[in-house]
Amino acid sequence: MPPGRAERLGQVRHLLWPSIRTMRWGAFLAVTSVGAAAVGSGARNDADPATIALPVATVLLGAWLCFLFEDAAATMTAASPTPLALRRAVRGAIAVAAVGAVWVGYTWLGPLDGPTGPMTWSFGAIVLVALGAAAAWTRVVGAARAALPATASLVTVVIVAPVAVSILLERRASIDPATPPVGTPGSYWATVAAVAVVILLLGHLDLARPPIVRFGRRRVFVPRRGAPAVLRSSR
Amino acid sequence: MAVALRTAIGDARSGAIPSADVRPRAAIVAGLGRIEARRLVRHPTFWLGTAFGLTLTRGVVGAGSGSSGSTTLAWLAGGLALGMLVGTLLSANVAALRSRRDRTGELYGSLPSPPEARTLGLLTGLAVGPVTIAIVLAAVAWAVFSRTEGLAEHTDLFLAVQYPLAVFALGAIGVGVARWIPTLLGGPIIVVLHTMTPLIWLVPWILPTTSEVHATWHMIYLVAVPVTWVALALARDRRTLIRFAVAAAALALGIVAAVQQTPPGGY
Numbered sequence: 001m002p003p004g005r006a007e008r009l010g011q012v013r014h015l016l017w018p019s020i021r022t023m024r025w026g027a028f029l030a031v032t033s034v035g036a037a038a039v040g041s042g043a044r045n046d047a048d049p050a051t052i053a054l055p056v057a058t059v060l061l062g063a064w065l066c067f068l069f070e071d072a073a074a075t076m077t078a079a080s081p082t083p084l085a086l087r088r089a090v091r092g093a094i095a096v097a098a099v100g101a102v103w104v105g106y107t108w109l110g111p112l113d114g115p116t117g118p119m120t121w122s123f124g125a126i127v128l129v130a131l132g133a134a135a136a137w138t139r140v141v142g143a144a145r146a147a148l149p150a151t152a153s154l155v156t157v158v159i160v161a162p163v164a165v166s167i168l169l170e171r172r173a174s175i176d177p178a179t180p181p182v183g184t185p186g187s188y189w190a191t192v193a194a195v196a197v198v199i200l201l202l203g204h205l206d207l208a209r210p211p212i213v214r215f216g217r218r219r220v221f222v223p224r225r226g227a228p229a230v231l232r233s234s235r
Numbered sequence: 236m237a238v239a240l241r242t243a244i245g246d247a248r249s250g251a252i253p254s255a256d257v258r259p260r261a262a263i264v265a266g267l268g269r270i271e272a273r274r275l276v277r278h279p280t281f282w283l284g285t286a287f288g289l290t291l292t293r294g295v296v297g298a299g300s301g302s303s304g305s306t307t308l309a310w311l312a313g314g315l316a317l318g319m320l321v322g323t324l325l326s327a328n329v330a331a332l333r334s335r336r337d338r339t340g341e342l343y344g345s346l347p348s349p350p351e352a353r354t355l356g357l358l359t360g361l362a363v364g365p366v367t368i369a370i371v372l373a374a375v376a377w378a379v380f381s382r383t384e385g386l387a388e389h390t391d392l393f394l395a396v397q398y399p400l401a402v403f404a405l406g407a408i409g410v411g412v413a414r415w416i417p418t419l420l421g422g423p424i425i426v427v428l429h430t431m432t433p434l435i436w437l438v439p440w441i442l443p444t445t446s447e448v449h450a451t452w453h454m455i456y457l458v459a460v461p462v463t464w465v466a467l468a469l470a471r472d473r474r475t476l477i478r479f480a481v482a483a484a485a486l487a488l489g490i491v492a493a494v495q496q497t498p499p500g501g502y
Binding site: 024027030031034035037038041042044052053056057060063064067072144145147148151152155159160163164166167173174 | 279283336338424432433
């Protein structure tokens, strides 16, 4: 019988402290400090930190998120009765809350006066791309080595691809969230976020659990007549 | 909890295989250096960093309309140089973290060579791989720039020598940071810290003579930085007084050089 809501909430409660304890808070502190220094010094010579410094600081926070699903004991915890998605949701919620709080702090540094629409859209997309890349690369290269390719994917999607697309379209290259290479900020970042969500969901298909959607008839092993006794007794 | 932690650390130390206490042999370091050089220059981080640097520079410069050929050439060389500097730092950082991420540190500890041999091997690989590529690039850039109007007056041996030294210095930073801060985030943090904060204007890596930088002090700075980080990386392998003393002396010299190299009116 599948566990009810109360059991799931109990699992979340039990997962909360171990998840907090096993996250890389030292690296988070370093990332936060360097990001704040970058945004603070982005206002040098009357420059606008929202155009380059803030996106780079946000990508650095995203890089920290790319390490979130690294787990040396993934093959052992895969057999746990708590679903992978729930375990990662707890971890992700804590991390995204921390990253969000720091990012909102960044948007008040120097001449900036709070998050604007494009900034918020891009932050949401960067978080989803980071989590999606981390989940997808965990599937491809294993849970112990996914962070590096995930970080490279994040930098490619958020910094290199907009510049490369702008060059191809002969437009002014920029990583400013307010001037995406194609479309409006809302439509561009929403598209990026939607693709990231699909990848994030696909990355959380739990191989150790029954599939959510089953295509075709379920195959049941039925030993043939005359098969060894050990197979017949296992029916 | 503190008692449990202390017990766990004590158990780990007593069960760990003691590292070999001999001097690293030159043949082993050279052999490891050849392997590490191949791995460093083949690593995607190295080439992607260079490609990203070129792409971003192309984006910053624009389509090139209205800019002269010499300006475009200077930006191209600058983008390639910047990309390779970042790629070297990141790939050296990843290479130095390999044994930790693969959890083979204890296994390597059982080898007859001391742990310093692996660190020196990685640094030799840095010199044989990325630094050699940097020397070739610097020589080509020097030859081309010397014949290009608008760039010839900024180009001399001083400019060409700085680039390989800066590549080695950043690679040594990557190795040293990986030894003391064993996370892959160390590399990106150093890159952002260096490029997005005033640090890059306080202690720039590559400057032409026409910037009026004090050449001798700048060269001392470019040598002091890798010496500091090499000593720190080796001090992580085995904590000896001499290694920390060398690191401290090189750091002090680097700070003095960074202050002394600044032109009278600033950069």
